[in-house]
Amino acid sequence: xxxxxxxxxxxxxxxxxxxxxxxAGLTEGWSGVHQAEVAVCVPYxxxxxxxxxxxxxxxxxxxxDLSEHASGAYTGQVSADMLLDFGSKYVIxxxxxxxxxxxxxxxxxxxxxxxxxTKGLIPILxxxxxxxxxxxxxxxxVIGRQLRAxxxxxxxxxxxxxxxxxxxxxxxxxGRSATPEMAQEVHAYIREVLGPEGDHTAxxxxxxxxxxxxxxxxxxxxxxxxxxxxxxLKAADFLAICRAAE
Ligand code: PGA
Numbered sequence: 171x172x173x174x175x176x177x178x179x180x181x182x183x184x185x186x187x188x189x190x191x192x193x194a195g196l197t198e199g200w201s202g203v204h205q206a207e208v209a210v211c212v213p214y215x216x217x218x219x220x221x222x223x224x225x226x227x228x229x230x231x232x233x234x235d236l237s238e239h240a241s242g243a244y245t246g247q248v249s250a251d252m253l254l255d256f257g258s259k260y261v262i263x264x265x266x267x268x269x270x271x272x273x274x275x276x277x278x279x280x281x282x283x284x285x286x287x288t289k290g291l292i293p294i295l296x297x298x299x300x301x302x303x304x305x306x307x308x309x310x311x312v313i314g315r316q317l318r319a320x321x322x323x324x325x326x327x328x329x330x331x332x333x334x335x336x337x338x339x340x341x342x343x344x345g346r347s348a349t350p351e352m353a354q355e356v357h358a359y360i361r362e363v364l365g366p367e368g369d370h371t372a373x374x375x376x377x378x379x380x381x382x383x384x385x386x387x388x389x390x391x392x393x394x395x396x397x398x399x400x401x402x403l404k405a406a407d408f409l410a411i412c413r414a415a416e
Pocket of ligand 1 (some may be wrong): 341345377379398400401
């Protein structure tokens with residue numbers, strides 16, 4: 171019912187040359203992925219090159235952020251239409267690095283989600299708790315609030331137009347993944363908050379996913395795939411994670 175989905179988040183990594191090599195590595199090494207939806211979210215300047223190199227492939231692509239505005243005097247921002255112009259299918263919203271370093275509030279994230287979904291981009295909504303919040307047993311509370319900011323703006327059906335990624339902040343880039351059981355517990359909670367729409371919303375896990383840890387995560391009932399940072403920068407590792415999602 172829910173398609174397994176694996177998305178690479180390159181963050182602010184790769185040069186034009188590395189982009190070319192990495193995408194060639196993905197298309198050349200592509201085999202054994204039949205069911206899973208696979209996408210890479212690349213830095214803005216590399217979207218045209220990505221569109222060109224992935225044209226004949228089964229790999230979708232997108233960006234890592236967008237403006238909440240449709241157009242206008244917003245220096246440095248990039249709109250949903252601009253992303254669509256280059257064939258983007260996905261856009262990440264509310265990544266914890268943006269919530270933290272760019273001070274993005276859940277309300278702003280909800281506006282971005284709406285800006286993307288209205289235009290037909292698939293927003294990937296990131297939610298997750300910090301280590302301090304987990305230790306204070308506030309995980310469900312935090313995730314619930316982050317989700318509700320979007321459901322209140324877009325409705326439960328609106329959220330179902332996107333993808334949700336549970337990314338515990340303490341697991342991102344640290345090599346310390348949540349255990350499959352820990353992740354499953356939060357994924358089940360997210361599905362519950364989404365109500366009837368939860369059944370057909372893909373919920374991905376993100377945070378130090380590696381080829382070795384992916385199979386046990388994907389074996390969990392409510393984990394539909396992964397949002398992959400570091401391991402998406404190595405073609406062989408990313409492809410191994412995609413195959414594990416089959
Ligand atoms: P990581 O990043 O896989 O390097 O932990 C995941 C993410 O930030 O999306």
